Amino acid sequence: MGLHNLQPAPGSTRNRKRVGRGQGSGTGKTAGRGNKGQKSRTGYSAKRGFEGGQMPLYRRLPKIGFSSRVIKPHAINVGKNKAVAELDEITIESIKSVYRLQKSVTKVKLIGAGAKDLVSKIKDEAVTTSGK
Template sequence: MRINDAVPKKGSRTRPRRVGRGIAAGQGASCGFGMRGQKSRSGTGTKPGFEGGQMPLYRRVPKLKYFTVVNPKHFTTINVKDLASLEPNTEVTLELLLENGSIKTNRGPLKILGDGELNVPLQVKAAAFTVGAKSKIEAAGGQCEVVS
C-alpha cells in the first residue's frame, strides 16, 4: 500500500456547494440564507458564547479562584491547648465542654484543632479532628473517636 492508495471511498465526499450563481444553480441570490436578518449577512453570525443579548455564561460565573460553598459545614471548634486543663482520662464531649465553660456557644458539631500542647491522656469524642490534633491526643496516651 502506498500513500496515493489512501483515498476516500467513492461517493463519501461530495463536491462543495456553489452558491450565489443564479436561480438555475439551486442556491442563487440569497444562497439559502433567507431574505434578511442577522444570520443572512456576510461573515460569522455571532461570536462564540453570544446568547442573544442575555448575559453570557462566561460573564455570569465568578472569576476568582474559589466558588463560595453553598451549604458550608459549621463546627464548634476548640484547640488542643484548651483541653490540657482537664482531668486525666476524662471523656471529652461537646456537652462536657459547654458545662465546664471551655466553649461558650454551640455552633454545630465539635471539631478539635491542633494548636498547642497536650500532656494529659483524654478520651475525645468529636465530629472531626485535624491531623495535628489527632496525633497530639494519641501521643499523650488518649483516644480519638469520630461521632456523627
C-alpha cells in the first residue's frame, strides 16, 4: 500500500452532473431548472426568510422579551432575617453560612430596616445595601 494506489471506498463518490450539454444527456435545454421564473435565472439566490413577497414569519409574529446581561443581586431583608444582621463581618461566605443561597448567586443586596447600619460590617465588594 502506498500513496500512489489510494482510492476512495467503492460507492462513496459520484461523477458530477454536467448540465446543459444537449437534449440527449437528460439535462439539456433548461439544465434541470424548469421553465422561466426567478429560480431559473442566473445569479438567483433565495434570501434568508424570503417568502415570495408575503410578509415573512419573523415580521408577522410579535416582538417579545429581552435578556439583560447585567447580573441582578439577590435581595435579603435584614429586618426579617436577624441572623445576617448579627454577623461580625458580612461577606458572601458568611451570609451563606447563616442564610440559604443558591450556588449561582454572586451578588447580594441587603435591604430593609437597619440595612444602612450594616455598612461598616461589610467586607466584600459583592455585598451592598440599599443606598437611601
